[in-house]
Amino acid sequence: MKVLIVEDEKTLAYEVEAFLKKAFYVCDLAHNAHQALEMIDLNQYDFILLDLGLPDKDGLIVLEQAKKQNSEAAFIILTARGNIEDRVKGLDLGADDYLPKPFSLLELQSRMQAIARRKFGIKDQAIKLGDFSVDLQKRVVLRDTTEVELTRKEFDLLSYMLLHKNRVLTRIQLSEHIWGSFVDDDYDSNYIDVHIKNIRKKLSAHASVDWLETVRGVGYKIKKQD
Amino acid sequence: MRLRTKLTLFITLSKLAVVLLFVLMLPYLVEEIAFTYTNNYLQEQKKKVMQVIAKDGIDYYLQGEDSYGSYTMLKEEYISLEEVNAGFNLDTIETTQRVFEGTDTLEYRLLSHTFNAGNSNYLLEIGKTTATINQYNRPLQRIASYVLVALILLTTIIDLFYTRFLLRPLELVIKSKLVDRKFPFNEDPVPIQTSTSDFQYLDKSLILLMDQIHEAFEKEREFTANASHELMTPISILQNKIENLMADAEVTPQVQQRLVEMHRTLNRLKKIVSSLLLISRIDNEQFTRGDEVVVNELFEDVMEDISHRLEEHEIRFQMQLSNVLLKNCNRDLLFQLVYNLINNAIKYNKPQGSISVTDNITDPRFYTIMIADTGIGIPQDDLPTIFNRFKKSNLSEGGGYGLGLSIVQSIVQYHGYTISVESAVGKGTAFKLTIPQSAISF
Known part of the structure; x- marks a missing residue:
């Protein structure tokens, strides 16, 4: 998958690029609207990650023009302006x-995956x-042919960990995915533990769940399957 | 008492006092006028007599006799002419009594005048009874009282209307500038049309004051919004760097734990900034109010997100809500509002405590929702400030930044609801959300 990252804050752009490269995306960078439009003109992208607060033009204008040139691409707006x-x-x-x-970069990847499923x-x-x-x-979730009943949130949690398998996910990252980044002001929430406990309980009734690992002081991780 | 009433009352009372004084003084005034009139009358008569004597001689009256006297039928007026000693000299007007036919005593205003005619000195007396004047006093007083009281009534009614007309701009100023305007005074004020300069001054001063308040408020809001935005970008960079670093194969578990701690602290900063940003956006009216929300569905949605927290503390939860529809609201904000209140009720509860959510639709003016817990409670001294930013009543309990209730307050105000709180330390806290009739339907 080919991704264009349009972001004027270079440090941030490099972090996103580094992360996506690890997840086997091919990345191009553009630091202003002019550059971005030029690159969209020359290349076909699957994803265009677009910051709205660009130095030369409003990101929404870029979106409007880019849509005409590269209508196949999926656009994800990333912004600190954040108004409705x-x-x-x-x-x-x-x-x-x-x-x-x-x-969260993990959330970004999860959204990209969801779009890939939906759109492509x-x-x-x-x-x-x-x-x-x-x-x-x-x-x-199936054990042979029997379905293991999980609640909506439990399934979300499991699939999120599965998407980022072999990587430790912190409680913050997990709860942000499940409950959104804003509503909760309990930064030190351990409520994720309750859900993980429930997932383990439900699955272990059918088979071993030693692939779901607790990393002390950090969070949880799904071990790589061979 | 209203200014209008006070003014009218004062004017009426002062008018009454003046009228009373006038009516009481009326006899003296009438007497004075009558005296002046009678004196003039007597002088006129005297002049006529003297003219006749000068023309026709004294004998015209005397007809050869020593004296002449005549009075009207009822003796109201009389005239007498007699010869007196040569040295006698008199020229007066005075009030005196005269006796007629032995018994009849009458009071007269009497002009006495001596003059020479031929070789003799004569005394002319012209009299007019004062009784004829004074007898009108009582009816005059009565009629004057009636007329004047009627006039007072009439003018009072006119005064009432006029003061009302005069003070109307004041009412308008108060209504349009103080009562009807809502903080933070976003819409431009329209000056009141009036020719009274005092009211113009008041109106201008109020508009100026509101502009200043509005400006100060705008500045604060702009600052919060800008500061939040400027802070979000560095937070974003740090968060992504930490995330990338944590996945780095060379990072040892010890370092990873410290990265998690960093992430947690950063997250705390992020939540504070986003909370401030949210408050600033709500206060800035950046949310729409076009949703319709059914109360019990809203609470059920919140509970779906949050009920797992009840289990952890073994808290019992009871909910008894009606199918009330909230109109013209913002669903996301109301979700946040309910979430924060229930989250607090869980967070500050005791293990095995309980939470009850009830509503009341019996009052036709208001719909109220009550969220009560059996938690640690809030000290009485802290109650007035719990909605202020960064005021946290339970610092030792950890969690929260003292912004949750500020957000609640902003959302409540944004929707035109009100919220009140009752609490007893060690027993629990109850929040009461009051929604006006106009904002709901069944």
Whole structure:
């Protein structure tokens, strides 16, 4: 997948690039609207990550023009302005998603995946997890042919960890994904533990869950499957 | 008492006092006028008599006799002419009594005048009774009282209307500048049309004052918004750097733990900034009010997100809500409002405590929702400030930044609701949300 990162704050652009490269995306960078439009003209992108607060032009104008040249691409607006009008306008102009800054890179990747499934019709095969298989499309966890009942939030949690498997996810990252970044002011929330405990309990009734690891003092991680 | 009433009352009372004084003084005035009139009358008569004598001689009256006297039928007036000693000299007007036919005593205003005619000295007396004057005093007083009281009534009514007309701009100023305007005075004030310069001055001063308040408020809001934005970008960079670093293969578990701590602190900063930004956006009216929300559905949605927290503290939860529809609201904000209140009720509860959510639709003016917990409570001294930013009543309990209730307050104000709180330390806290009738339907 080819991604254009349009972001005037260079340090930030490099971090996003570094992260996405690790996840096997091919990245280009543009630091202003002029550059961005030029690159969109020359290349075909699957994803365009667009900051609205660009030095030379409003990001929404870039979105409008880029949509004409590269209509296939999925646009994700990334902004620190974060006012409601921008969001509404952005989505009206055909943006696929909107992430207010500061966002988690893991969340960004999860949104990109969701768009890929929705927009590009990419079908993930059922993923094997120990003795279980997880179908992200149908949102079910199977042990052979028996379905293991998980609540909506439990499934979200499991699939998020699965997407970022072999990487430790902190409680903050997990709770931000489940409950959003804003509503909760309990920064030291351990409520994620309750959910993980429930997931373990439900799954271990069917088979071993030793692939779901607790990393002391950090968070949780799904070990790489062979 | 209203200014208008006071003014009218004062004017009426002063008028009454003047009228009373006038009516009481009336006899003296009448007497004075009558005296002057009678004196003039007598002088006129005297002049006529003297003219006749000068023309026709004294014998015209005397007809050869020593004296002449005549009075009207009822003796109201009389005239007498007699010869007196040569040395006698008199020229007066005075009030005196005369006796007629032995019994009849009458009071007269009497002009006495001596003059020479031929070789003799004569005394002319012309009299007019004063009774004829004084007898009108009582009816005059009565009629004057009636007329004047009627006039007072009439002018009082005119005064009432006039003061009302005069003071109307004042009412308008108060209504349009103070009562009807809502903080932070976003819309431009329209000056009141009036020719009274005092009211113009008052109106201008109020407009100026409001502009100043508005400006100060705008500055604060702009600062909060700008500061939040400027802070978000560095936070964003730091967060992404930490995230990337944590996935780095060379990072040891010890370093990873410290990175998590950094992430947690950064997250705390992020929440503070976003909370401030949210408050500033609500106060700046950046949210729409076009949603319709059913109260019990809203609470159920919140509970779906938050109910797992009840289990952890073994808190019992009871909810009894009606199917009331909230009109012209913002669903996201109301979700946040309910979330913050219930979250507090859980956070500051005791283990195995309880939370109850009830509503009241019996009062036709208001719809109220009550969220009560059996938690640690808030000390009485802290109650007035709990909605202020960064005021946290339970510092030792950890969690929270003292912004949750400020957000609640902003959302409540934004929707035109009110919120009140009652609390007892060790027993619990109850928040009461009051929604005006106009904002709901069934």
